[in-house]
Amino acid sequence: MARGLPRLPVPIEHAVLKWACGLSPRASRALFGKPPRIDGQTLASETQALLALAKLSGSDGFFSGRGVAEARAQARYEARVVEPRPRIPMTEVRALDLPGPGGPLPSRLYVAEPSPAGEPAPLLVYYHGGGWVIGDLDTHDGVCRLLASAAGVRVLSVGYRLAPEHPFPQPLEDAWAAFEWAAANAGALGADPTRIAVGGDSAGGNMAAVVCHMAVDAGGARPAMQLLFYPVTDSAEDTRSRQLFAAGFILTRADMEKFEAAYLPPGADASDQRISVLKCPDLRNLPTAYVATAGFDPLRDEGEAYALKMRDCGVRVALRRHPGLVHGFANMAAVNRTAYGAMREAAGALRLGLANPS
DSSP states (O other): OOSSSOOOOHHHHHHHHHHHHTSOHHHHHHHHOOOOEETTEEOOHHHHHHHHHHHHHTOSSSSTTOOHHHHHHHHHHHHHHHSOSSOOOOSEEEEEEEOOBTBOEEEEEEESSOOGGGOOEEEEEEEOOSTTTSOOTTTTHHHHHHHHHHHTOEEEEEOOOOTTTSOTTHHHHHHHHHHHHHHHTGGGGTEEEEEEEEEEETHHHHHHHHHHHHHHHHTSOOOSEEEEESOOOOSSSOOHHHHHTSSSSSSOHHHHHHHHHHHSOTTOOTTOTTTOGGGOSOOTTOOEEEEEEEEEOTTHHHHHHHHHHHHHTTOOEEEEEEEEEETTGGGGTTTOHHHHHHHHHHHHHHHHHTSSOO
16 A cells, blocks of 8 residues: 555555455444445445555555556555465466567466366456556456466466557557457467457456457457456546546546546547447447446446447347446455455356357
8 A cells, every 4th residue: 555554564464455354344334434325336345444444545546646657556566465365376377478569568378277188278368457557467467367267268468558658549459469369379378269258357348348349340350258347438428427436436537537648649539439439339249248347436337338238239248237346346356355256256257158169
């Protein structure tokens, strides 16, 4: 944690978070206050504890007065605090440099266990969140390990270029290049080319969704499934959830404005369908989707609107709102039991979605 209270050694901070999240609801209310009830939803008590501790530390948003470099460093630090202890073991974690339009893309392949009899395994190409500005392979190491282990898939985590140094469409071009490479080189990854999914959280979820559209338009290899955690789908509209949860729930309106200002170059149209994928008029022929949202998340409504629009266009969609969670819950699974349950559920959906190549 950052400002306000002094930093403690990372293992101690992790232990404090686990202790706070493990309290009974009654004890949690006594220490951290009554969880808010908004829009017919009650925040989970362990999430309330996390938010209270974040506020005490002065880290109640992604920026909180920080510049880009400091926000990136803070994201890396907080990822270390909440990552599983010990780390979820993998049979193999392989560093790769994928060919990208602006140079090599540092990436990482996670293999939880060898495939039976050397058979090709399903693969998830994963794009980390962070508003296209922060986040990297290390901040989402725990997320990828959990998905690889719980879903029984190989996970290729992609280190795409970040804004503001590399604004739209450069991160998206990297995301597309990574999927194309994975589809063309599935054998080198030990993967089944007919069972390659794309996924991501927040801004990464946005890119995974757009990659699916690009694949349909290109007419070549296409994802077998899309796994979207609280994706950005509409940067052009001010939804009700963006208003309801503008402050106090990890991702703030001020954060979103900074992220979008960094990602979108001057003159960019926020309604461009590669930015606001919800604006696409035709969502037919997209891959099967599992979309998970958080009840106390500014991005909740646009993620759910996108899922429902896909369903209306004939796409097979499972939409799951986790009413007691906040934005970023994918990274909280090691300390927050509700977030862990949400991620196990998503992993089960991924396992099922990639079980049959057809």
